[in-house]
Amino acid sequence: MTVLVRALRPGSRPDAEAFAAVRRACVPAMLATADSIQFDLAHAHPDSRYRQLVAEADGEIIGTAQVGIAYDSPDPGQGFANVYVLPQRRGLGAGSLILRTAEEYLAAEGATTVFSWVLDEPANRAFATARGYRASRSAHFLRLDLAGGTLPPRQELPAGVELRTGAEFGDDPRALFDLDAETVADEPSDVATEFTDYEHWLAETWNHPLVNRELTSVAVMDGRPAAFTLARTDDASRYGSGMTGTGRAFRGRGLAKLAKNDSLHRARAVGCTEAFTGNDAGNEPMLAINKWFGYEICATEVRHVRDLG
Known part of the structure; x- marks a missing residue:
């Protein structure tokens, strides 16, 4: 059986559908659709040098990789390559080939370090170790049964606090960008992130x-967005938290809980049956909040890193 690696074809619906299917099979907690795969490629920042690679075996896409440069980090030379291969198609060399292709591409684009999320399973970790990657921080995927579980009741809003939907910010969500940028900057991570490009945030995140x-x-x-939870849905009854955070000046008041609880209640009311979120394993405040909601850990990834050259 011949395995080859190529770039995903821009505009190819079959490619995008197969790419999304691999992602869903390997990491069910990460929402992915053909539309989102195509959108990610079309709207990636030019400085990210973003590519989507696929591994084919006799014409069937059995593996994928998201590859690029962390352009929004203040530390230069940091690349990423997240590789997934269908469980039933492992052992054919697809993972090795697609990772090597990704590393060669990143090196040519000036990356000196590659970060990769690896599912916390013995075979996956052994694969990464054998290729020179060392384990770093870990993160959990969590799942909440919206159909059969019980959400905490809605809480009375504190004086001076109101809840709004993202739709109410319409086409001028600059205040949400500022809030997102502040919370992302404080999020635990191996790769520091700084949001400075509002127009790109509109194109890549808000839209x-x-x-x-x-x-x-x-x-x-007081008329200012203080906390938020960005909802994502795949139009198939699955809900995901894109980001939940509180501005520095408003922390310690339970506002993130209020926002997330409101979003989850409304998601269940419109037919969402399960909710997913992700947390750095060391982010104890958010893990505690999600446990309060009833989320349970369903998978763990460990970030690995390798120095190129």
Whole structure:
């Protein structure tokens, strides 16, 4: 059986559908659709040098990789390559070939370090170790049964706080960009991130096909967005938290809980049956909040890193 690696064809619906199917099979907690795969490629920042690679075996796409440069990090030379191969098609050399192709591409683009998320399973970790990657921080995927579980009751809003949907911010969500940038900057990570490009945030995040503005909830205090949860849905009854955070000046008041609880209640009301989120394993405040909602850990990834050259 011959395995080859190539770039995903821009505009190819079959390619995008197969890419999304591999992602869903390997990491069910990560929402992916053909539309979102095509959107990610079309709207990637030029400086990210973003590529989507696929591994084919006799014409069937059995593996994928998201590859690029962390252009929004203040530290230069950091690349990423997240590789997934269908469980039933492992052992054919697809993972090795697609990773090598990704590393060669990143090196040519000036990367000196490659970060890769690896599912916390013995075979996957052994694969990464054998190829020179060392384990770093870990992160959990969590799942909440919206159909059969019980959400915490809605809480009375504190004085001066109101809840709004993302849709109410319409086409001028600059205040949400500022809030997102502040919370992302404080998020635990191996790769520091700085949001400075509002126009690109609009194109890549706010207008993303998975983002559901109606289910996005924003806690507003004194007329200013103080906390939010960005909702994502795949139009197939699955809900994901894109980001939940609180501005530095408003932390410690339970506002993120208010926003997320509001969003989850409304998601269940419109037919979402399961919700997913992700947390750095060391982010104990958010893990505690999600445990309060009833989320349970369903998978763990460990970030690995390798120095090129």
